[in-house]
Amino acid sequence: MDKIIQEYCIGCGLCQSLGKAELICNQKGYLSPIKGDEKWLRTVCPAGGKQCASMDFNHIWGRIEAVYYGFSADEVLRRQASSGGSLTEIASYLLESKKVDAILHICASSENPTETEICISTSREELLSRCGSRYAISHPLSSISELDVNKKYAFIGKPCDVTVLKNFQKLNPIIAEMIPITMSFFCAGLPSIDAQKKLLEEMGCNSRVVSLRYRGNGWPGYATANLENGKQCKMDYNTSWGKILGRDIMKMCRFCLDGIGEMADIACCDAWYLTEDNKPNFTEADGRNGIICRSNQGVEIVQEASALGKLVVTEFTDYEEKLKHMQFYQHDRRATMFEKYIAMKICLKPFPKYPMKIRRYQKGVGIRHRLGIFKGIVGRVLKGKI
Structure with a gap:
């Protein structure tokens, strides 16, 4: 097996679902191929670099058509979501406008709240019940062969997942037609199962966890675990992510060129307010996203959702100056x-x-x-x- 592909596998699950590779799971919970079609893998996997031909290397924030500040006009969703709720609101608009039949994304596992599962949402109610960041291992493309070829989907995933999908669509026009819209978010890495265990331990969870939110119900919100014995455990975002989850991530994440969703039509991030010394301010506030439209289709979708009163948006004209402070890690990793x-x-x-x-x-x-x-x-x- 190609050492690059093996060591920098993102574990999306696409290759195994199509019979292109056999994957194994290591002690950290991450997947990697032990055998398979190396030529195909080099073409599709982010580590193979094929997507770089579509990237804009003249601008550190990548391909951009328009940038906005934004958040959901639904105050309940805005508070419930991890930041401003923009991705969930846009996904809801895509369903309501019949642009797609369903949204393919990840949500909390129904069996283990520290794990994830693939879900296909077909209504706003389903989207709202499943919204929020999942800082846990996921395999969002592992069931792509089971999608209905007679339906259209929008996909929401990590930047690397979108990259795999886009690379695969170049080989399979049918999938390109089935999934015409892709959305992503700024991603700093995928925590291991060890990191999940440490988080719960540090939060003081002494009983079975029945539900776990990593963020939300405020901005940035608290990591919140509800236990079987009725107890609720909380931890602030700066500690849960900055000192625990973000310290133990997949190898590819540390060398990822695209944590900013450059291959997606729309990518959202936390548009943190800044302190006087240009540091992100994690004091609880009303959620606000940076919404980056990376294609003309993305611009049209955001503008239409805004015109219908679904999204509240304003132009983010000085994003080149502000984003490097709001999203220092993303800027520094690329630079x-x-x-x-x-x-x-x-x-x-x-x-x-x-x-x-x-x-x-x-x-x-x-x-x-x-x-x-x-x-x-x-x-x-x-x-x-x-």
Whole structure:
């Protein structure tokens, strides 16, 4: 098996569902292929880099047609969702306007709230009952072969999931016609099952968990676990994600070139308010998204939803200046990817097949910081941590 594809598998499940590969699950809960059609995998998997031909390397935020601040006009949804509820509201509009018959996405597992399952929502009620971030391992494309070829779907997934889908659609026009709309969100990584266990332990969960929300019911909201014994455990977002879940993520996530959903028609992020020193302010507030339209179709959808009063949007004209502070990690990960690439190559370690054009993202980032990233990667390799 191709070492790059094997080590940087995202575990979407598409290859196994189509009989293109056999996957195994490691101790962290992540999937990776042990055998399969290597040529097909190199074409479809994000680590193969085929999607890079469609990326805009001249702009660190990728392909952009329009950018807005936005949130759902439904105050209940706005509060319930992880941030502003924009993705759920747009998905609801797509159903109500008959642009699609169903939304293919991920929700909490009905058997284990720390796990996920694939769901197909066909109504606003279903979408609202399933909304919210799931910081847990998912395989959203593992049932794509079971979709109804006579229906149209919109897909909501992690940026890497959208990349796989887009790469696959180039090989399969039928799937491209079935799933004409893709939406995503800014993603900082996929936590392991060990991270899930640690989260519950640190929250003080001493009984079986019957429900778990990682965010929502406020912005950013609290990680909230309801236990079988009636107890409720909570933890603030900065601790749950910043100190626990975000510290133990999949290998590909640390070297992901597209945590910003560049391949999707629409990508949403937290448009955090900033402190005086340009740091994200995680004080509870009314949710607000950054809505990035990456295709003309995406622009049309957002504008139509806004015109009907579903979304409240305003132009985000200074996004290039503000986003690098609101979404520092996403900006920094892209801006220093070249240094990571060089460090891994020098250490003779497999690395995703990104083009040398990733060097263009360095603009505006100091050489001292980039050198620090380079040294950090080399150090982790020497210590056997990569």
